[in-house]
Amino acid sequence: MSLRLVLLLALLFGVLVAYLTSLDTTGVRVALGRDWTYDLPLMALLLGAFLVGAALAFVLGMLRELGRTYHDYQRLRHARRAETLNEIYQRGVAAQLAGRADEAAQAYENVLRREPAHAEAPIRLGELARQRGDALAALNHHLQALRTEERTETFLTVADDYRRLGRADDAIQMYQRVLARDRDHLTALRGLRDVAAERGSWAEALEAQERLIRIPREDRAGEEAWLAGIQYELGRALLGAGDTQGAGSRFRDALRARPDFLPAALALGDVHLKAGEAREALRVWERALETQPAPPLLSRIEQLHRADGRPARMISLYQDAATRHPENLALSLGLGRVYFELAMLDEAAEQFQKLEVRAPELPAVHAYLGAIFERHGQIREAFEEYRRALRFPEGFQWPHRCTACGATQPSWFDRCLSCRRWNTSRP
16 A cells, blocks of 8 residues: 555545534543543544554455465465476486486486475386396385385385395285285285295295185186195195195195196196005096196006006007197107007107107107117117217207296296296196
8 A cells, every 4th residue: 555545544534533523522531541541532533443443454454465475476386396396307207218227317316305205206216226236225215205105006116125135024014014905905915925935835825825816806817826836835745744645635626726737636646646546546647638648647647557567558548649639749759659668669660750750859759760770770770860869969858848938948847947837837
């Protein structure tokens, strides 16, 4: 409000008081102390009180407007600051995506210097630390992000860092904190299961896996495979402790979870055979043979037929399997081997020669052909085949490949050494 307006209002107030006083001369004595009194015209007192109230309302309104203006200024200032931080952060993200790790790290650290409570920058710094193989630095950055904001995904990231550092107990605590929020969280339950499996704590792994199985999902095959694998490992542990009955029960549980789980079928048949129940062992193995004609399965059935003196059954076993699975060269090799062991040399030679056309680099084929030529007295041809067999470094076992990760091993395996999956061995 300008000074001229104030003076004008004061002048108008004085004129109005003088005019109203001339109309009504009634006065009011105002005592401000024992010896300090004033006689004021009534109209002056009334107008003065009104004016003071109006002035007070005006002042309060001005203060409110000033406060609102100040808050608007603060919000604008924070918005501009946040916009600047976001620009720096986005530059860091762009640099990270472009592979400029040092530039990205500098941008994220700049953000944290300006805003220590920034939630995303520590996560990004942790990612960069992981990329350069610094698991401890990644953990520290992710813990900083967790202190800023307790997000579920950050708990899981920290748990993964702990696992990389071999701190399984700390990882379990992170998973349990996630499950305290959401008891059916799939990733946390899988984390608990995986940690327990890595430690060989199969009972704990089974508890987590059973919770996973109870969660309704469309794709259950993977979880059922895990359940079968855990039951199988529990059975192996019981078998190692001498509890064949308990081991057999676990192997049956594994087959109930996955009827095509070959390791459990092999182990269950071995348990029956050890207990003198050869017929039960044969029944288990023949049932498994319907889904997967694996070499160790065929070998066990073959041994039972050999012990019973039934060579025709040995031959028909491999013939039937090779007919059902013509692409499986291991079955063709097995049939040729049976012919050879039964001294059916012409049939064996024909079988191996057919196989040589399809797989000329298999050393076992040339080794058997060499043995056949040797028995026929064809020494020169036998040496030639032996020489070809020794040319290949793979050895005489049939290599097997993991269908999950592609890793190869020289023979059949129950669990892949690379990806740790069960029942994935194929010739």
